[in-house]
Amino acid sequence: MGELRESKKRETRQRISDVATELFFTRGFDTVTVEEIAAAANVSKVTVFNYFARKEDLFLDRKDEAKQLLREALDARPKGQSPIDALRRLVDRLYEEKHPFARIDSRTVGWWGIVSASPSLKARLREMGDEMVEDLAVHLAGVKADGLARLVAGMVVLTWRTAYGEAIRVFESGGSAKKANAAFIDLIDRGFAAAHAMATSSRG
Numbered sequence: 001m002g003e004l005r006e007s008k009k010r011e012t013r014q015r016i017s018d019v020a021t022e023l024f025f026t027r028g029f030d031t032v033t034v035e036e037i038a039a040a041a042n043v044s045k046v047t048v049f050n051y052f053a054r055k056e057d058l059f060l061d062r063k064d065e066a067k068q069l070l071r072e073a074l075d076a077r078p079k080g081q082s083p084i085d086a087l088r089r090l091v092d093r094l095y096e097e098k099h100p101f102a103r104i105d106s107r108t109v110g111w112w113g114i115v116s117a118s119p120s121l122k123a124r125l126r127e128m129g130d131e132m133v134e135d136l137a138v139h140l141a142g143v144k145a146d147g148l149a150r151l152v153a154g155m156v157v158l159t160w161r162t163a164y165g166e167a168i169r170v171f172e173s174g175g176s177a178k179k180a181n182a183a184f185i186d187l188i189d190r191g192f193a194a195a196h197a198m199a200t201s202s203r204g
Contacts, residue, residue: 013051016041020058025110029059029118056124059114063128066101067135069094074139083140084196087156091188095181101160104167104180112168133157140199152199159191 019041023032034055038045052058069090077086094102100111115121133153141149167184171177 009051012043012047016043016048016051017058017061021061024059024114029114029121034058054124056121059121060124060128062101063131066132069101070132070136071139082196082199084152084156084192084199088188088192091160091185091192095185102184104164104171104184105177109168109171112164129157129161148198148201152195155191155195155198159188159195163187163191 016037020032020037023037023040034045034048037058038048041048048058052061057063070087073086073090074083077083077089081089091102100108115125133150136153136156137145137150140153145153163184163186166187167180170183171180175183
């Protein structure tokens with residue numbers, strides 16, 4: 001019974017998110033109200049906020065998935081593999097799976113365009129980036145993560161975000177999806193190599 005209830009909750013959350021995303025793509029983020037999303041999803045406004053703490057989270061709804069992917073990649077890495085190498089392998093896997101975290105196409109470029117046009121979405125994305133850095137630093141070095149761990153975590157998050165942004169720039173300047181994704185992987189390689197060197201540098 002509990003499993004069925006949880007399944008229905010997941011379905012409701014996904015339906016709300018899907019409806020909201022389509023409305024945002026059609027009309028832009030700032031012009032769509034939570035009331036309109038609730039009506040389109042056939043739920044109450046209260047129900048929307050039961051699943052999403054703020055309107056921005058309806059569009060940036062994969063934060064928990066991102067954290068889980070990073071944690072799983074680190075926890076499942078084979079003995080002897082460095083954390084940065086494990087995260088680099090994660091990028092390759094997501095790229096092969098054509099996951100939106102690691103692939104650039106017209107849909108992801110459109111998504112980014114909506115974020116870029118909304119100050120509140122950009123602000124929330126920055127907050128989420130800071131949260132991701134803290135979470136990753138703790139996972140790399142424990143609850144007493146030091147400055148080096150935070151610096152390495154920050155480099156990983158910044159690399160991913162910068163590579164993604166550069167790939168979108170290439171795509172929007174008329175480059176093919178192939179060129180855009182090549183630009184993404186190139187910066188990932190460079191940034192992760194720098195993070196690896198930083199992580200293995202002397203602490204004293």
